[in-house]
Amino acid sequence: MHLFTLTAVEAAQALQRREISSVQLVRDIYDRIDNVEPQVRGFISLLSREEALAAAENVDRMLKQGVSLSPLAGIPMALKDNICTNGIPTTCASLILKGYRPPYDAHVTTALREAGAILIGKSNMDEFAMGSSTENSAYHLTCNPWDLQRVPGGSSGGSAALVAAGEVFFALGSDTGGSIRQPASFCGVVGLKPTYGLVSRYGLIAFASSLDQIGPLTRDVQDCAYVLEIIAGHDPRDSTSVSREKERYTAYLGKEIKGQRVALPVECFGEGLEKEIKELVMGALAKCTEVGVSVYEASAPSTAYALPAYYLVAPAEASSNLARYDGIQYGLSIRSGSNLLDLYYATRSKGFGAEVKRRIMLGTYALSSGYYDAYYLKALKMRTLIRQEFESIFKDHDFIVTPTSPTVAFKIGEQKDDPLTMYLNDIYTITANLCGFPAISIPCGFVEGMPVGLQVIGRPFDEGRMLQFCYVLESLLGLKGRLAEMKLKEE
């Protein structure tokens, strides 16, 4: 049996029982990468086999000495390329950060390093996390392991594809409008965007600071709980990181979900949703009712305005955050002109790709004098209305369930030239970002051989119960930890 087919927790348990070694896991993962990475191309940069093996040997030595390690010690994983790694290139898939080596680790990088997880590489993404297909990477495309003609979703498309292809046991992504959940849905893996403030953003290269959250992409719900337990927690270096007691998310797994109440917002099941996807989500919920969950229709009419609000708030924050790329302190710098202004224009125009420029422009416009009240302020008010509607649903329901995406993974190139159609991919996911609520996507079936995701949105900091719910649902659906079947190179 190949070790890469195990879930992270299965591999970790075999490690703790000393049936296998971390070195064996790393070797098996690199063999798998050699086999499938030329087709998938989920990595932007890959650590050398020797570097990863050295880290694995270290974990094996400690296990041998009887040192008590975290449950994920010795497990190979990947980080999205907008998460800073000390001395290892972190590019945000942008030319403006080509070759940039951060002088520090992100909070989550440190947390995983200290837990003994083995970093294998940095995963591909849409440039600065702006996109829904990973086609906006300045470096290369990533293909969906379930069908190489299709996109893996985005912006954490590399992370999702690597997990689905068995090239890593888990990965981290970031989610500003759906960037963990939509690729998780497209690639048939589990993806969680935690409550805003649960995971420190220190060292996450900022896109839209009031919306960004880091979260896990994993093979199943159990793995998700284990990874979340490691990365969640207060960090004084992120002033929006919430100070609250550490929770044991894994303790929720296996408890029954009888009596829980689920709301279905009718607005998320109407026009634009593929019929087969709707049937799969409804079928999954029918299974929940068999174990004592009640399902109710609900209404959140303001969600129809979430997307326009998002496409003002996110670009506005991005235009401000991306003002720092000026060619002076780090990254690309084009110094052919005669003065500072020339340097700015030349560097930024060459360094940013089309979608990033489009959003900087939109955000600059929305914040510019005379338009602030007409656009940005209205979007912030809309944000209040949406949150109020969701809070009122949560008064007497535990969770809100929707499809993660209105379609399955689309063909590469299909939506590339139509920004507005591309934005519609996020229609069910952005609400959670605008409100700061936690939301998770888990696989709920297949349409024409492509995975479909179901989204569960919860109350702030209710990740434990969401994972409990999803753990039961996953087992009812029998879709746990399935990898994409890939044609291998001739051996």
Added chain:
Amino acid sequence: MKISRKEVEHVAALARLAFSPEEVELFTRQFNDILDYINKLNEIDLEDVEPTSHVQPLHTVLREDEAVPGDSALLEAVLREAPETENGFFKVPPVID
């Protein structure tokens, strides 16, 4: 509200981005499509709604203002990434002609 080519050029200058005439043309068109969509927000009466700029109850997080000893290795790592430095400073082209 329609945005003109001239406005696109103005916004580009604010954002320190340069575009070819063809790019300005394309951006103007895409901009108007996106703004048409965003203008959906005008369908709702938002007069008396409080804006949410942030989802958390915001309070300013403060720390003690203590001097931290300099870390020469960190300084070196930071400057290593800089396109041009001189005597431990970032070097920039002339600011005033």
